[in-house]
Amino acid sequence: MRILAVDDDPIILEILKEVLSTDAHRQVSVAESAEEALSMLAGADEQFDCFLLDIQMPGMDGVELCGRIRAMPQYARSPILMLTAMSEKSYIDRSFAAGASDYITKPFDMVEFEARIRTAEQIVEERRRAAESNLALMSLKKQDGTEQQRPPLSEPVTVADVDGMIEPLAFENYLLQLGRVQQFMSAVIAVKVANIAGIYQGCSGRSFRFFLEDMSDALADSLRRWPFLMCCFGNGIFLISVDRRVAEAVQEELRTSLPAALSEISPMFDDGTPIPIDIAVGSPSYPGLFKGRSVAAMIQVAIDDAELKAMHRPRLATKKPLGGAVRAQTQEERPDATAIAW
Amino acid sequence: MSIQDALKGIRRRYADHLHDHRAQLSNLVQDARQGPDPVAAIEQIRFRAHKISGTAATLGFQSLGETAALCEQRANVCLEAQAHVDPMLAVATQLIGRIDEALGDIG
Numbered sequence: 001m002r003i004l005a006v007d008d009d010p011i012i013l014e015i016l017k018e019v020l021s022t023d024a025h026r027q028v029s030v031a032e033s034a035e036e037a038l039s040m041l042a043g044a045d046e047q048f049d050c051f052l053l054d055i056q057m058p059g060m061d062g063v064e065l066c067g068r069i070r071a072m073p074q075y076a077r078s079p080i081l082m083l084t085a086m087s088e089k090s091y092i093d094r095s096f097a098a099g100a101s102d103y104i105t106k107p108f109d110m111v112e113f114e115a116r117i118r119t120a121e122q123i124v125e126e127r128r129r130a131a132e133s134n135l136a137l138m139s140l141k142k143q144d145g146t147e148q149q150r151p152p153l154s155e156p157v158t159v160a161d162v163d164g165m166i167e168p169l170a171f172e173n174y175l176l177q178l179g180r181v182q183q184f185m186s187a188v189i190a191v192k193v194a195n196i197a198g199i200y201q202g203c204s205g206r207s208f209r210f211f212l213e214d215m216s217d218a219l220a221d222s223l224r225r226w227p228f229l230m231c232c233f234g235n236g237i238f239l240i241s242v243d244r245r246v247a248e249a250v251q252e253e254l255r256t257s258l259p260a261a262l263s264e265i266s267p268m269f270d271d272g273t274p275i276p277i278d279i280a281v282g283s284p285s286y287p288g289l290f291k292g293r294s295v296a297a298m299i300q301v302a303i304d305d306a307e308l309k310a311m312h313r314p315r316l317a318t319k320k321p322l323g324g325a326v327r328a329q330t331q332e333e334r335p336d337a338t339a340i341a342w
Numbered sequence: 343m344s345i346q347d348a349l350k351g352i353r354r355r356y357a358d359h360l361h362d363h364r365a366q367l368s369n370l371v372q373d374a375r376q377g378p379d380p381v382a383a384i385e386q387i388r389f390r391a392h393k394i395s396g397t398a399a400t401l402g403f404q405s406l407g408e409t410a411a412l413c414e415q416r417a418n419v420c421l422e423a424q425a426h427v428d429p430m431l432a433v434a435t436q437l438i439g440r441i442d443e444a445l446g447d448i449g
Contacts, residue, residue, distance in 0.1 A: 009397065012396060012397060014355065015349070015352055015397070018348035018349070018352060019349070022344065056392070085392060085396040106395070106396035106397070107395070107400040108400045110345050114345070
């Protein structure tokens, strides 16, 4: 794995280089500033696989550098780990919003540090394998003329260029990295597209990706009044993290303004017909302060609530069969394409 | 080579950085008390303390790292409130003492 570590402290760079190089499979390059890192990226013969970025550096800081790297198409999904002595929430929020995948505080706990790097390596390896199998599949499909591959419905999806949207793994890391009090001040809300199976059946790989992008845009538009982070978790679930003090207001806003935002965007099937969308907005899920509900449990509770709301609502009527696929049973007809449950 | 072995080698080189931090901090404490620009001196103390707090404990200097973190925190309070200079300088002086201890450990 090719790693680029950026820190203005030469001792930190030395520590990173020595520690990371204990594994012979890693090649570590270092830069003492964001500017130096960017010029290294511009002149690199071979792509880097992973980045370690200090936040507080003179000149361009690590958060801005993270955003710049993320904007490069070849690094849109590369693990970016932020390194900093600061654990204040605002820095964490800014880092994840800029596209960071994980966050490690200095001084380093070497066991934890190694574990994080190994996770990043696994991600890089899995993506490499996925890219290779996609390439093979695309080449096969090109030969027989079939359509572009569609990811499994249950697979978390990375949606780029939407405010507050981060990778699912980064979303979980973000919540894990918050201190206990900061975690206590957070809430997670799940939004479920109740008729996602039908939409998935009726879409090509391309139009399904557009649909997820449209959903993400509509959510970001509805949430613009508050700081938030969100991810596309798979199975039509979108997870949103907000401050617990505004969580109920956010839930209410999603109920009221999300349908309008979706109508305005008007997602479509490949043949140009509007996609009917049936939304369930879950209740906020909160961590406990003393009897600490884990982050995974907090997320699961949010998802379960949204799934439950999606199940216990009248099914959406649709007038047009989705590409010949088997459709959900119709119980009522609705004039508008978007419906919402709570 | 194990991680601990790798860090041992860096500990020895870290001594050079600590000598520099020590000399600079001593001057900055003086400047913060009597210099023409005490705010700039406190900002520099914070910067140095921040650097030390990020590295010291990683290299095994736990108490040096903790004192540096406290010094950074006090410097932040000091700069925000534009007051509480003496308690911050007391911690900065303590930090210099911890650097001496760490240099003694490195040998």
